[in-house]
Amino acid sequence: VQLVSAQRTELERRSFELREERTRALAALEEAEERAAALERLSHEAERRARVAEQE
Structure with a gap:
């Protein structure tokens, strides 16, 4: 019983450790x-800025 x-x-x-x-x-x-x-947002912004810079 003790075992x-x-x-x-x-x-x-x-079980508690696994939940944590x-x-x-x-x-x-x-x-x-x-x-x-x-x-991803930064990448899109960098691409946008690169396109703007190319157009200038």
Whole structure:
């Protein structure tokens, strides 16, 4: 009974750790997506400025 209880406690601890890890990973993914969107906006702006500069 003690072994089963210890195993259950360990599984619950590991499950909690995995949920925390998943939360951190999702937050990192969201941040990466935001950075990618910002870089895309900067790229479009740079392309626009390059076209304007060519026309001058």
